[in-house]
Amino acid sequence: MVERIVEAGRTVLARDGYARFATTRVATEAGISPGSLYQYFRDKEELLGVLMERYWAEAGDRVAASLADRLAEPPELLVPHAVDALLSALEQDSRLLRVVVEEVPPSFHEDHLHRLRRRVRDLGAAYLAARAPGRPDGATRAWVLVSAMEALSVRWILDRPAVRREELIEEITALVTPYAFRPEGS
Template identity: 45%
Template sequence: MTGQQRMRRRPRQPRSREMVERLVAAGRDVLVERGYDAATTNHIAAAAGVSPGSLYQYFPDKTAVLAEVLDRYSADLVARVSRAFLRALGAPTREAVRATVTALLDAYETNPALLRVLVEQVPRTHDSARATFARRMDDMLTAAILSDPARDPARPGEAAAWILVRTVEHVSISYVLERPPLDRDTVVDELTELITGYLDRGRRSA
């Protein structure tokens, strides 16, 4: 179900759209400050500077507001990484991989606090924001693997994509949230080597 479907009514007038944007921005701030479970509609309304009744005109409960926040966050991640992925199509594998990994880290580093809440407090169900993002990456990488004319047809492209996406996701999120004493370029280089080597092993020998 999309964020718009979670809303009680779709804003049509500029004033209504501005109100929804205020509520979503407030929901994001409250989510980061208080966490998913502790956030309430009263907190969100107060942060937006409106009454709870104004919030309920557009959202039935706090879950709907926070779902909209997370939907937008996931959509932004998908858009940013998709653009990098598409721009890199046709480039040498190592160059394309490095560009995509860099874009993913850039996207995660935009709002580490929100990323932490998403990872640590929101269950990863089938239709959660993280799972939806990962599946979108699965689809793009699977298409790239299957379109490689040098691919070994005996190797399942879907499985390779699924493994790579979740490996890179875990390492990237861990780097952003843990902040280990590692240079960012070194992490990007090592991830690039890992992915490129794995992809190369799935290609036919010359």
């Protein structure tokens, strides 16, 4: 029943937006009474918190799964694959992404988004450390890289500029690869 309610909540949030997100709409979408919904969730805020936690965890799982077996690849192969994995994870439900980014108050999702960023950043830092052992700035570079790739990916999905996906991947790769793998001291 919890899964049914959560899935209905996702549908309502993506379709109707945050302002119209209500437990009565979720209950109707789930085919249950509001009273039944309240047996599992205290209120709209608790349900929204679970939705955000799951949304960002699923995105993180997709990115991590896509990258986990590729950490031995050279940068020219790993970086475009990482960008593609991030785009795929965020595109999974672009309507919901728009609502989450543009409407849902950050207090409901910022901790979950930070966990996703940390997961991807940790993978990036491990990769950078393996490629350049002893460099003290791997975590910093990983943060910059993840932040840049995320921002560009989200904006591309939401803005839908006249840029093909393949072009975006090429451009982000051209942007981040020299930065990520520049020689020490440069």
